[in-house]
Amino acid sequence: MKDFFADLHVHIGRSSQGKEIKRATAANLTFENIARESYYRKGVEVIGVVDCISPHVLEDIDKLLESGQLREKPGGGLEYRGSQIIIPGAEIESHQPSGGSAHSLCFFPTLDTLKRFSTSMSKHMRNIYSNSSVSRLTAQELFRAVEDYGGVLIPAHAFTPHKSFYGSCCKSLLELFDEKSFEKIPAIELGLSADSEMASQLSELDGKAFLSNSDAHSLPKIGREYNIIRMEEASFEELVMALKNENGRRIELNCGMNPKLGKYHRTYCNRCEKILEGEPPVLQCPVSSRHPVVVGVRDRLELIKDRKGPHMEGRPRYRYQVPLEFIPGVGPKTLDRLIEHFGSEMKVLHSAGFEELCRVVGVKTGELILKAREGLLEIGAGGGGRYGVVEV
Numbered sequence: 001m002k003d004f005f006a007d008l009h010v011h012i013g014r015s016s017q018g019k020e021i022k023r024a025t026a027a028n029l030t031f032e033n034i035a036r037e038s039y040y041r042k043g044v045e046v047i048g049v050v051d052c053i054s055p056h057v058l059e060d061i062d063k064l065l066e067s068g069q070l071r072e073k074p075g076g077g078l079e080y081r082g083s084q085i086i087i088p089g090a091e092i093e094s095h096q097p098s099g100g101s102a103h104s105l106c107f108f109p110t111l112d113t114l115k116r117f118s119t120s121m122s123k124h125m126r127n128i129y130s131n132s133s134v135s136r137l138t139a140q141e142l143f144r145a146v147e148d149y150g151g152v153l154i155p156a157h158a159f160t161p162h163k164s165f166y167g168s169c170c171k172s173l174l175e176l177f178d179e180k181s182f183e184k185i186p187a188i189e190l191g192l193s194a195d196s197e198m199a200s201q202l203s204e205l206d207g208k209a210f211l212s213n214s215d216a217h218s219l220p221k222i223g224r225e226y227n228i229i230r231m232e233e234a235s236f237e238e239l240v241m242a243l244k245n246e247n248g249r250r251i252e253l254n255c256g257m258n259p260k261l262g263k264y265h266r267t268y269c270n271r272c273e274k275i276l277e278g279e280p281p282v283l284q285c286p287v288s289s290r291h292p293v294v295v296g297v298r299d300r301l302e303l304i305k306d307r308k309g310p311h312m313e314g315r316p317r318y319r320y321q322v323p324l325e326f327i328p329g330v331g332p333k334t335l336d337r338l339i340e341h342f343g344s345e346m347k348v349l350h351s352a353g354f355e356e357l358c359r360v361v362g363v364k365t366g367e368l369i370l371k372a373r374e375g376l377l378e379i380g381a382g383g384g385g386r387y388g389v390v391e392v
């Protein structure tokens with residue numbers, strides 16, 4: 001068994017031919033650039049790429065397979081240049097007749113099943129080429145569609161106020177999925193504004209793995225959250241086993257931002273344009289109940305939880321980590337210097353020695369990186385779409 005760094009939620013911006021795949025993403029976020037960046041700079045060994053049902057992306061994948069740079073693994077998943085593992089999948093939006101829409105991550109055992117899923121989904125989407133996430137299906141219908149092709153469905157950023165199951169559709173997943181389907185959901189994604197302790201207060205999630213992924217819309221954001229996953233090798237099959245905690249495969253550690261750094265941690269008043277501190281749940285603005293607010297993940301969870309405190313038994317630790325780009329004094333140039341010296345961001349974050357760090361970036365920044373690694377930085381909470389900030 002080996003431990004792998006894995007980030008299972010990275011978007012594609014453009015095809016290699018420059019066709020737009022997803023709006024509001026960086027233009028250099030192509031399938032191949034993701035594979036390179038993850039391998040050479042990030043040190044994240046397994047990447048879930050979630051816009052692969054666009055025929056433009058499938059074409060890019062086919063070209064890389066033909067050129068021999070990409071190889072499909074026997075247990076599912078793609079190997080780039082003999083090293084980087086890509087798990088191709090999709091993030092798809094479902095809609096409830098009662099209102100509310102939510103995103104799910106969907107992964108498939110083979111490239112063939114992914115392609116067939118893409119063909120079948122083209123009937124349920126306005127534009128499968130770009131904007132490949134919005135479907136007309138309900139959550140249950142989407143689950144069936146994914147299951148038909150042997151895939152797994154994982155609720156994405158499960159508590160965020162926009163486009164998530166617990167944030168905008170339901171208090172319990174059993175309101176949306178029948179019991180059998182619910183049982184087959186192996187994991188949920190926490191999202192940047194939540195951590196395992198917060199999510200474990202919903203008892204229906206016992207037995208489901210928690211994933212901490214980046215939801216990267218640009219290359220630098222890859223790996224800002226990730227998981228350390230123990231597997232025999234990196235493949236779709238092994239990954240599913242790990243999510244189900246089977247045969248010694250498991251998630252060893254969640255590494256993510258302090259949830260206070262997330263964009264939707266606390267409730268935000270759109271009229272007053274400020275974060276509403278105060279004992280959660282804060283569900284309305286103290287100035288006027290008529291002010292429109294964006295309910296924070298912390299506040300929402302406080303409202304729907306059915307346990308008094310966290311229940312971490314049998315769960316891996318959640319380690320707070322501040323992404324390097326959030327650290328005051330670490331701009332793009334410093335980041336380049338760090339990566340060049342230590343080999344990858346993962347090495348800077350996990351194993352770089354203090355003295356060596358100080359030699360490369362100076363004592364002040366070196367100390368901040370060390371504090372970030374140990375979760376000792378002071379953080380002001382985010383909300384309403386604004387990230388939290390590291391306070392020095």
Ligand SMILES: [Zn+2]
Nearest residue numbers: 091103156163
């Ligand atoms: Zn999403």
Ligand SMILES: [Zn+2]
Nearest residue numbers: 009011091215
């Ligand atoms: Zn996403």
Ligand SMILES: [Zn+2]
Nearest residue numbers: 269272285291
């Ligand atoms: Zn207000």
